[in-house]
Amino acid sequence: MPIFRLGSRGSPLALTQANLVRDALLAAQALAPEAIEIVPIRTTGDKVQDRALAEIGGKALWTKELDRALLDGEIDAAVHSMKDVETIRPAEITIAAMLPRADVCDRLVGAESIESLRDGAIVGTSSPRRAAQLRKLRPDLQIILFRGNVDTRLAKLGSGEAHATLLAAAGLDRLGRHDVGTPIPINVMLPAPAQGAVGIECRTGDDHARAMLARIDHPETHACVLAERALLAALKADCHSPVAALATIEGAIMTLRAELLSEDGSVHVSAQEAGAPTDPVLPIAVARDLLIGAPEAIRRLFGG
Amino acid sequence: MSRPIAVLRPEPGNRVTAAAIEARGRTAIRMPLFEVRPVQWQPPAPEAFDALILTSGNALRHAGPDLTTLNRLPVYAVGKATADAALRRGFHVACVGDADAASLLARAEATGVRRALHLAGRERTVEAGGIVARVITVYASERRTPIDVARFAGSIVLVQSARSGAWLGELIDAQGLDRSRIVLVAVSDPAAAAAGSGWEQVMVPNCKTSEALIEAALALAD
Numbered sequence: 001m002p003i004f005r006l007g008s009r010g011s012p013l014a015l016t017q018a019n020l021v022r023d024a025l026l027a028a029q030a031l032a033p034e035a036i037e038i039v040p041i042r043t044t045g046d047k048v049q050d051r052a053l054a055e056i057g058g059k060a061l062w063t064k065e066l067d068r069a070l071l072d073g074e075i076d077a078a079v080h081s082m083k084d085v086e087t088i089r090p091a092e093i094t095i096a097a098m099l100p101r102a103d104v105c106d107r108l109v110g111a112e113s114i115e116s117l118r119d120g121a122i123v124g125t126s127s128p129r130r131a132a133q134l135r136k137l138r139p140d141l142q143i144i145l146f147r148g149n150v151d152t153r154l155a156k157l158g159s160g161e162a163h164a165t166l167l168a169a170a171g172l173d174r175l176g177r178h179d180v181g182t183p184i185p186i187n188v189m190l191p192a193p194a195q196g197a198v199g200i201e202c203r204t205g206d207d208h209a210r211a212m213l214a215r216i217d218h219p220e221t222h223a224c225v226l227a228e229r230a231l232l233a234a235l236k237a238d239c240h241s242p243v244a245a246l247a248t249i250e251g252a253i254m255t256l257r258a259e260l261l262s263e264d265g266s267v268h269v270s271a272q273e274a275g276a277p278t279d280p281v282l283p284i285a286v287a288r289d290l291l292i293g294a295p296e297a298i299r300r301l302f303g304g
Numbered sequence: 305m306s307r308p309i310a311v312l313r314p315e316p317g318n319r320v321t322a323a324a325i326e327a328r329g330r331t332a333i334r335m336p337l338f339e340v341r342p343v344q345w346q347p348p349a350p351e352a353f354d355a356l357i358l359t360s361g362n363a364l365r366h367a368g369p370d371l372t373t374l375n376r377l378p379v380y381a382v383g384k385a386t387a388d389a390a391l392r393r394g395f396h397v398a399c400v401g402d403a404d405a406a407s408l409l410a411r412a413e414a415t416g417v418r419r420a421l422h423l424a425g426r427e428r429t430v431e432a433g434g435i436v437a438r439v440i441t442v443y444a445s446e447r448r449t450p451i452d453v454a455r456f457a458g459s460i461v462l463v464q465s466a467r468s469g470a471w472l473g474e475l476i477d478a479q480g481l482d483r484s485r486i487v488l489v490a491v492s493d494p495a496a497a498a499a500g501s502g503w504e505q506v507m508v509p510n511c512k513t514s515e516a517l518i519e520a521a522l523a524l525a526d
Contacts, residue, residue, distance in 0.1 A: 252327030270392040273316045276323035285316055295369040
């Protein structure tokens with residue numbers, strides 16, 4: 001029997017997500033248990049831990065090795081946190097499926113709330129979005145670089161390197177850490193585009209893999225994440241750009257809301273539009289609204 | 305097979321109405337007859353005013369980054385969508401009106417507003433006078449000529465303003481389309497009248513909401 005090889009990064013969270021995909025394929029009776037193998041692949045993003053992602057080459061660090069393994073036929077599909085997947089993908093690779101989205105919000109670890117952080121508190125994060133959103137709410141906070149997987153970040157917090165950090169609720173929940181941190185409502189901190197979504201890519205020409213993965217696709221999540229990614233494309237945003245976005249679908253109408261910030265959080269602009277879930281113009285309209293309303297300090301961060 | 309329903313209102317509302325029609329399993333024709341564009345403006349000193357009157361989200365959408373210089377003015381908004389958009393742009397919303405501009409102005413006056421600034425469209429219903437000290441145009445809606453006017457043939461058309469009714473009539477005649485094969489669902493008698501006569505049917509629902517117009521159009525489409 002041919003073995004279907006699911007490539008994944010090697011972090012505990014990535015492997016947990018790969019197992020979720022495996023379980024979904026089994027539940028959909030797409031494959032037998034003995035026909036799936038999870039193949040951990042070490043990425044540059046995993047190896048380099050002392051610099052911000054944006055500084056050492058961006059999101060490609062997470063995907064490059066998985067892309068190569070996929071295109072070389074070492075794996076049949078690659079499991080990703082969609083938040084880590086670059087906006088523009090090679091034509092030979094297709095996002096074939098997404099699992100149902102988990103909790104999209106951020107959790108604050110180390111304090112009860114953003115307001116309760118003491119004056120000048122140190123907060124560790126490597127995300128330009130989280131840094132800018134925190135500075136918008138609390139200009140007195142000191143933001144320091146915090147990279148690594150969930151355990152590494154929690155250990156840094158435990159050792160006193162920072163007073164607090166922010167982590168994605170979805171990742172914590174998937175690791176069974178339901179009790180870690182306080183959820184920050186999305187009207188206080190709008191999440192990153194694609195936050196909470198696990199996606200599976202395969203080779204564009206691999207009809208067998210595409211058909212199998214289609215059986216576990218969650219169309220609502222897929223539509224929302226594609227809209228958020230299309231917004232990033234329309235903004236010509238990169239991983240240096242502090243941008244938040246969230247699409248939701250209610251009663252067959254998609255609402256896409258987004259926020260752009262200056263790096264220091266001193267200025268921000270937000271917008272929201274609604275339309276059909278597959279309307280390709282909706283993300284473009286939101287991008288246009290944002291850029292029309294954006295002061296120069298924000299506009300210079302976008303447009304490539 | 306049900307007849308397609310054409311939506312004339314400008315974006316961004318066009319795509320919302322079209323999506324609602326598609327969600328009900330019908331075919332929507334996205335045919336905005338107007339395009340809303342920003343108009344250059346100079347923000348006045350906010351000290352001269354005690355309130356900001358907003359009757360459309362378009363004012364917030366098109367006013368640009370200078371809008372933030374007015375953030376200290378409390379907003380009186382027509383409609384929740386406009387109020388929400390004002391909140392997103394950093395304003396404090398003092399009052400949300402659920403009817404028309406006139407009733408909002410009455411409420412504003414009752415709460416003590418005396419020198420309001422109104423950021424408006426070029427085609428507007430509120431002019432300076434009374435508690436409105438000044439009106440500044442920040443956007444305009446321009447006529448747009450769709451390339452595929454022939455798609456109106458045999459459709460149900462949602463006419464949501466008198467301006468769009470008039471422009472629809474001109475476009476249909478210029479294209480030589482048969483009015484007697486097109487049904488209009490109009491938001492008001494003036495909107496229906498502006499389109500002229502000769503249509504297969506003209507219906508003006510009692511309720512003026514977008515939902516009521518869509519319901520009426522769906523019933524006629526089947």
